[in-house]
Amino acid sequence: MACSPTHDAACLPPSPDGELAALRALVDAPAAPLTAAADPAAVAVRAGALFARLKALNRAANAAARTHKHATADARHEMDQTALGLQNLLYERRHLEREIEKCRQFASVYQDITVNSLQEFMQLAPEAARTEKVLADEHQLMLNRLSFELSERQRLDLKRKELLKEKETLLKESKTKLVTMEGVKNHIDHLMKTASDVQKKVNDLVQTTPATTEPTPAVSTPGPS
Structure with missing residues (x-):
């Protein structure tokens, strides 16, 4: 079942102290004559169950860590957006204050x-x-x-x-x-x-046309007088 990031106690997995104490008890138990309670098979089953419980607690711890990591990232993003909005408001306030001061100091330049x-x-x-x-x-x-x-x-x-x-x-x-x-x-x-x-x-036509020769008129030579 998914836990709500707004309730830290509900998101945290149970403490593994009980399982660890049980494992220490199994390890530190003195050697005793074989009985039903000291049966190695029963001890192995008990230890396997404890290890399975520890693995389940480890997975629950990892899931809780991821949940809190996402919740922290969301909170940081929301805080950054709020800070950015605050900076924008401060910038707009300073701009308006400068414009108001300009209006107060305005003088006609005619x-x-x-x-x-x-x-x-x-x-x-x-x-x-x-x-x-x-x-x-x-x-x-x-x-x-x-x-x-x-x-x-x-x-x-x-x-x-x-x-x-x-x-x-x-x-x-x-x-x-x-x-x-x-x-x-x-x-x-x-x-x-x-x-x-x-x-x-x-010009080309004139140059290619043969020239016509006219007869030279005879010149009469006067006789002796």
């Missing part, structure tokens, strides 16, 4: 944003964003300058996108024209090769 100078703002911004009332309020003036900077960046970004789109269109047109030019060039090369072949054939 002062570090590169914006148009006040003179440029006065020249470029709409009149409604640079009235005398606005100029008298530093906070509102900074808000208007940041708002104007944002609108300018958005406008420039839109312009940049339009230029990129126009660039892509021009690149496509350039590629198309390049393909057309390559086609025309290949066609011209083909025509030039054809013309060269025709010229060569004409």
